[in-house]
Amino acid sequence: MSTVFEAFLRNFYRAEQSIFRVSAEHIAWDAHCADPAHAVFLPRMRTDVTLRSLGRTIVMDAKYHKKTLSRFRDGPETLKSENLYQMLTYLQHIDHNTPAAAKAEGLLLYPRVTAQDLRLDYTLAGHRVRVCTLNLDQPWTAIHQDLLTFLN
Helix, strand or coil: CHHHHHHHHHHHHHHHCCCCEEECCEECCCCCCCCHHHHHHCCCEECCEEEECCCCEEEEEECCCCCCEEECCCCCEEECHHHHHHHHHHHHHHHHHCCHHHCEEEEEEEECCCCCCCEEEEEECCEEEEEEEECCCCCHHHHHHHHHHCCC
């Protein structure tokens, strides 16, 4: 289902808006190796959805989990740290191929699985990072509107 969700988002944004160029991009590591043969061991970074315009770049990571939040022991529910780490890694490396005017932003997008609708907005390491849920159990017109609103 995660692959279907990613493809749905890419195809939606290709068809329903004209401001951004939409793709799934491979991001090169900003890595320097004493031995160039070591570079082959770095994992490939591929975005789920990258939206680029002259003035903006949005890296969207589509997450399809049974639970959006996690809880450690008796603590509060929080965002999944691995999802934030992955997004920050993308943003830190994608900037090397992005004009300064288009500082990369991140959007973690989850299908809504509880009554709680998330619309979180942060600045992390100088990048805007939003975390949102999408209610897929609503009329298509509302899904359409929500998806376009995420580009604001």
